[in-house]
Amino acid sequence: MNGKRILLIIGGGIAAYKACELVxxxxKNGAEVTCVLTEGGSHFVTAMTLAALSENPVHTTLWDLKNEVEMGHIQLSRAADLVVVCPATADLMARMAAGIADDLATTLLLATDKPVLAVPAMNVRMWQHPATVRNVATLRGDGITVLEPDEGAMACGEYGPGRLPEPPEICAEIARLLAPASPGPLTGKHVLITAGPTHEPIDPVRYIANRSSGKQGFAIAAAAAQAGAQVTLIAGPVNLPTPPGVARIDVETARQMAAAVDAALPADVAIMVAAVADWRSADTAGQKIKKDGSGQVPPLHLVENPDILATLCKSDRRPALVVGFAAETNDVLAHAKAKLARKGADWIVANDVATHVMGGEINALHIVSAAGVDSLPEMPKDAAAAALVRKIADVLS
Structure with missing residues (x-):
């Protein structure tokens, strides 16, 4: 961090007091800090405190005559090596996601061409609200790094995820983002990954799904990002943090996933890990289907979902390497070989999910291709992901 310049935007929440320790x-790690104190943040910490700690002027308003005659917000937004928003409140992230520029903080965030790190802190219900989930997904899709909040007791008396990570953890993430990028084996490559299950609604309460946790797909996304790739992760409904450096798009149904895959193209590699539901209900009820006391079960008419892997393999924007996954409970290799021929993929990665794999922490992968079968021993999912990514990098090189 020596010689680096950090622009620190302090949002209006009780966690703002930790910004002082972060400065x-x-x-202490050798970087320079310039603080932007929002109106809300000024209710928790003072500009005087931040100026004393940073030894730099603290900026508080867009309407500073001298600075704005010189287009100060433009200069401020681009003079830093990294922009850090800490704490990033629910309101501040909502305005960031919407592209609103109604004060100094949001204006410079819209004007910056530098990497942005947002460190959320809010009440657990605010963090889990669909609007916040949607906004975080938008920010990550825009390339902003959003840290996962800590879990614990909060100032409001509730308990759960939403606490600001401790300043040493935030500082470590800043150092990681500022570290010189050493070219990895996938540097310059766009890797498209799907992960998790899909949920196919029957009515507003019930849906068709499977036991996929998304852990293997997320581990592959993390390994690809660590290898230097630009990673787009299209995730079904899972409760997993987004790996650092990964752009995440959340979907629910197979049709939504298919549309997201198409929109994410072109890509150099596609790794289709998601356990996509083969069928969906032909008709989705607008209200909960109720028992009528007759003992008769209402019919459930199913139709096939789009075959995302087969469609991708036939696309005129087909990636150079397409990797499908096959979760099997019997005759694993036979089914994988048949799927390879049927779908037109380059590889099918097969695994036996009859026991502990779905939702578990370990996996044994069999990479099936026209050249034969390459079986990996049982290992933790992150290690299996790293091994798979190494093989992909070898092929591309």
Whole structure:
């Protein structure tokens, strides 16, 4: 971090007091800090405190005559090596996601051409609200790094995810983002990954799904990002943090996933890990289907979902390497070989999910291709992901 310049935007939440310690740690690590204090943040910490800790002027308003005659918000937004929003409140992230620029903080965020790190802190219900989930997904899709909040007791008396991570953890993430990028084996490649299940609604309460946790797909996304790739992760409904450096798009149904895959093209590699539901209900009830006391079960008419893997393999924008997954409970290799021929993929990665794999922490992968079968021993899913990514990098090189 030596010689780096950090622009720190302080949002209006009780966690703002930790920004003072963060300023101290950043400077201790050799970087310079310039603070932007929002109106809300000024209710928790003072500009005087931040100026004393940073040894730089603190900026508070868009309407500073001298600075704005010189287009100060443009210069401020681009003079830093990294923009950090801490704490990033629900309101501040909502305005960031919407592209609103109604104060100094949001204006410079819209004007910056530098990497942005957002560190959320809010009440657990606010963090889990669909609007916040949607906004976080938008920010990550825009390339903003959003840290996962810590879980624990909060100032409001509730318990759960939403606490600001401790300043040393935030400082470590800042150092990671500022570290010189060493070219990885997938540097310059766009890797498209699907992960998790899909949920196919029957009525507003019930849906068709499977036991996929998304852990293997997320581990592959993390390994690809660590290898230097630009990673787009299209995730079904799972409760997993987004790996660092990964752009995540959340979907629910197979049709939504198919549309997201098409929109994410072109890509150099597609790794279709998601356990997509083969069928969906032909008709989705607008209200909960009720028992009528007759003992008769209402019919459930199913129709096939789009075959995302087969469609991708036939696309005129087909990636150079298409990797499908096959979760099997019997005759694993036979089914994988048949799927390879049927779908037109380059590889099918097969695994036996009859026991502990779905939702578990370990996996044994069999990479089936026209050249034969390459079987990996049982290992943790992150290790299996790293091994698969190494093989993909070898092929592309």
């Amino acid at each position: 101290r740690l950043i400077r």
